[in-house]
Amino acid sequence: xxxxxxxxxxxxxxxxxxxxxxxxxxxxxxxxxxxxxxxxxxxxxxxxxxxxxxxxxxxxxxxxxxxxxxxxxxxxxxxxxxxxxxxxxxxxxxxxxxxxxxxxxxxxxxxxxxxxxxxxxxxxxxxxxxxxxxxxxx
Numbered sequence: 795x796x797x798x799x800x801x802x803x804x805x806x807x808x809x810x811x812x813x814x815x816x817x818x819x820x821x822x823x824x825x826x827x828x829x830x831x832x833x834x835x836x837x838x839x840x841x842x843x844x845x846x847x848x849x850x851x852x853x854x855x856x857x858x859x860x861x862x863x864x865x866x867x868x869x870x871x872x873x874x875x876x877x878x879x880x881x882x883x884x885x886x887x888x889x890x891x892x893x894x895x896x897x898x899x900x901x902x903x904x905x906x907x908x909x910x911x912x913x914x915x916x917x918x919x920x921x922x923x924x925x926x927x928x929x930x931x932x
Contacts, residue, residue: 820832820833822861822864822865824865824868824869824872825844825869825872827845828844828845828872829842829843829844829845829868829869829872830842830843830844831856831861831864831865831868838859839855839856839857839858839859839864840855840856840858840859840861840864840868841853841854841855841856842854842855842856842864842867842868842871842872844868844871844872844875846875846879846885847876847879852875852885852886854871856868856871891923894919894922894923895923897919898916898919898920898923901915901916901919902916
């Protein structure tokens with residue numbers, strides 16, 4: 795059963811939820827199939843996957859055990875991913891280590907071009923990166 799839950803009003807949603815709960819949904823399709831909420835067999839929590847603009851699917855846990863809460867979280871995650879796409883950002887936030895690696899690569903390139911003036915900055919970023927690897931992410 796396909797029901798567009800994300801675009802429904804609260805009263806219509808409450809009318810359709812008993813159908814979903816009695817059907818014991820394993821898979822719930824939202825937003826014309828762009829968002830799928832499902833539960834894995836070994837987990838009490840719902841997962842969701844949503845399609846990005848490039849056609850790739852992204853999976854994430856909703857961290858919710860109830861279907862109605864999982865649907866709400868899945869819609870919010872999808873909306874956030876679409877919003878970030880419109881702004882030209884990645885669909886997920888980058889870690890400090892990833893950003894530090896990019897900064898190190900850029901500084902290495904600048905050191906090759908400009909010489910010693912960037913060595914101190916490079917050393918500082920390198921120390922922060924190694925400190926982060928030893929203690930975990932901030």
